[in-house]
Amino acid sequence: MAGEELLAQADTLRAGRRPFVLATVVRAQRPTSAKPGDRALVLPDGTVEGFVGGHCAESTVRSQCIRLLGTGQSALLRITPEEMAEKAEEGVVTVGNPCLSGGALEIFLEPQLPPALVAVHGDAPVARALASVGGALGYDVRPADPLPEDADAVLVASHGCDEESVLRAAVAAGVGYIALVASRRRGAAVLEALGLPPEAVHTPAGLDIGARTPAEIAVSVYAEMIASRGAADG
Incomplete structure (x- = not known):
């Protein structure tokens, strides 16, 4: 796959919210079949599109890329022909692969994960x-x-307009973070009407930072969302 075709494929994957790793050869020590600038896309199922070396190098790149898709962190992969235990330090992973026919490769692995998809309901100032x-x-x-x-x-920040149907759909879909911008009393009433436990929906939405303006309320909501994600990861 030519370079332009590979980058076009990467754009298509991003548009479709499909995760992948962009692997780029940055250094090649002879004898190797790859050269600096060679690239490949590695998908979660292990599919490799492009070229970053022969079968032996590709197998190492594939396994490392699948691992990085779980962390979202970039890394420089060094592949050497010596038999050695894998070593990782400060963003550099060194892997010995005796299958290589001599030479060595350094490949930059850059996970491309889709941004968080946030669905907002409402047309009030807070929703905007x-x-x-x-x-x-x-x-x-x-x-x-x-x-x-x-x-x-x-x-949800619609001041009561069609909020129950959206909340019900979000809970049924198992969405990770659901928030209702409402007073404590009204939020509790909405959850009771839906038959949902208090932990199902964050309401009043947002961290208590003394927010007053719509923008400040939005910041408090995203801060709570980020904190909730961190707690889940922990």
């Missing part, structure tokens, strides 16, 4: 602030009606 602040944070912000299939978070 949630959309703009989410965009500034680099999230993929979309309307919550209809609910995107792979939404990571659902934020």
